[in-house]
Amino acid sequence: MKPKDIEQAKARASALLRKARIAVTPEERETMEVADLGLGDIKNLGLEVIVYENNDRYCAKELILFPRQTCPEHRHPRVDDRNPGKKETFRCRYGEIFLYVAGEPAPRPKARVPKKHREFMTVWHEIILRPGDQYTLPPNALHWFQAGDKGAVVSEFSSTSTDENDVFTDPRIRRVGK
Amino acid sequence: MKPKDIEQAKARASALLRKARIAVTPEERETMEVADLGLGDIKNLGLEVIVYENNDRYCAKELILFPRQTCPEHRHPRVDDRNPGKKETFRCRYGEIFLYVAGEPAPRPKARVPKKHREFMTVWHEIILRPGDQYTLPPNALHWFQAGDKGAVVSEFSSTSTDENDVFTDPRIRRVGK
Numbered sequence: 633m634k635p636k637d638i639e640q641a642k643a644r645a646s647a648l649l650r651k652a653r654i655a656v657t658p659e660e661r662e663t664m665e666v667a668d669l670g671l672g673d674i675k676n677l678g679l680e681v682i683v684y685e686n687n688d689r690y691c692a693k694e695l696i697l698f699p700r701q702t703c704p705e706h707r708h709p710r711v712d713d714r715n716p717g718k719k720e721t722f723r724c725r726y727g728e729i730f731l732y733v734a735g736e737p738a739p740r741p742k743a744r745v746p747k748k749h750r751e752f753m754t755v756w757h758e759i760i761l762r763p764g765d766q767y768t769l770p771p772n773a774l775h776w777f778q779a780g781d782k783g784a785v786v787s788e789f790s791s792t793s794t795d796e797n798d799v800f801t802d803p804r805i806r807r808v809g810k
Numbered sequence: 811m812k813p814k815d816i817e818q819a820k821a822r823a824s825a826l827l828r829k830a831r832i833a834v835t836p837e838e839r840e841t842m843e844v845a846d847l848g849l850g851d852i853k854n855l856g857l858e859v860i861v862y863e864n865n866d867r868y869c870a871k872e873l874i875l876f877p878r879q880t881c882p883e884h885r886h887p888r889v890d891d892r893n894p895g896k897k898e899t900f901r902c903r904y905g906e907i908f909l910y911v912a913g914e915p916a917p918r919p920k921a922r923v924p925k926k927h928r929e930f931m932t933v934w935h936e937i938i939l940r941p942g943d944q945y946t947l948p949p950n951a952l953h954w955f956q957a958g959d960k961g962a963v964v965s966e967f968s969s970t971s972t973d974e975n976d977v978f979t980d981p982r983i984r985r986v987g988k
Contacts, residue, residue: 652831653830653831654903655902655903655940655941655942656942657942657943660942684899684901684944684967685899685944685946685967687897687946689867689868689897689969690867690868690869690897690899690967690968690969691868691967692870692899692901692965692967719865719867719868721862721863721868721870723862723870724833725832725833762833763833764833764834764835764838765835766862766863768863768865787870787965789862789863789868789869789870789967790868791867791868
């Protein structure tokens with residue numbers, strides 16, 4: 633991503649945090665991760681992340697999504713004997729999140745996915761999270777999510793995060809992260 | 811505690827959550843833990859807790875403290891081979907928290923502790939947390955904390971929580987929890 637686009641995404645995500653009344657430090661705002669996942673379409677695909685803590689036992693992040701921005705389908709497989717794959721809880725703090733997991737597909741899903749990306753979204757069981765709602769995913773569960781029309785802020789509580797082990801359904805995606 | 815006092819504490823904590831703009835479900839409000847720690851002085855000693863998630867790998871809670879309410883000194887010792895003691899991160903979301911840990915004592919600590927409880931507060935190195943600030947405690951570290959004049963809401967991210975293993979400095983305290 634171009635530095636200008638990264639700065640623009642950070643400013644937009646910061647505005648959403650302010651709307652959500654979530655305080656972050658200037659340093660956290662500065663080091664926010666803008667993850668376009670190598671797809672070059674941050675307005676629609678990817679997400680913004682502030683990692684509050686990631687240690688050998690647990691992890692906590694704030695995920696920020698622009699209106700209708702989509703985090704593409706992926707899973708967190710077994711890493712090694714100590715880490716059987718990331719388990720994670722999404723708790724909606726602001727806006728609305730349409731979360732998709734394996735199961736009975738929604739007949740009329742609320743997410744709107746551009747045609748060219750649809751083939752990489754294979755699970756369609758819909759879970760709608762509004763402020764105060766949360767959902768916990770077991771390790772290795774395929775999932776993807778899209779924010780509603782206002783965007784969204786989601787707290788992620790999880791076991792240790794090792795983003796480089798994530799497996800995305802779209803083979804073009806390269807997760808560049810910590 | 812009397813049911814009436816528990817309900818009153820829940821209502822007061824819920825009002826603080828509303829001020830902090832933190833959404834919780836009606837069920838979470840209902841099942842909120844009001845922990846007076848057996849001391850019968852909830853207005854000054856103890857805290858209110860909503861457990862968002864507590865599984866075999868991580869835990870996330872929202873801690874709510876009334877103005878000047880104090881969580882008494884305690885530590886989280888080794889539980890067994892799988893759990894070397896709870897590690898935890900406190901992130902202030904609203905108000906102000908005066909956190910005390912081992913180290914150089916504050917010459918003029920901001921917390922105000924009633925005389926009769928002071929003997930059970932043995933660590934006085936002061937860390938002040940305002941919205942957006944956080945601090946991570948290693949397992950078994952003695953700590954206690956008090957909210958400032960507006961009360962406080964603090965997100966706790968941690969390894970698995972087993973409250974029954976907590977060791978309090980005040981021998982009268984009995985942690986009744988999950």
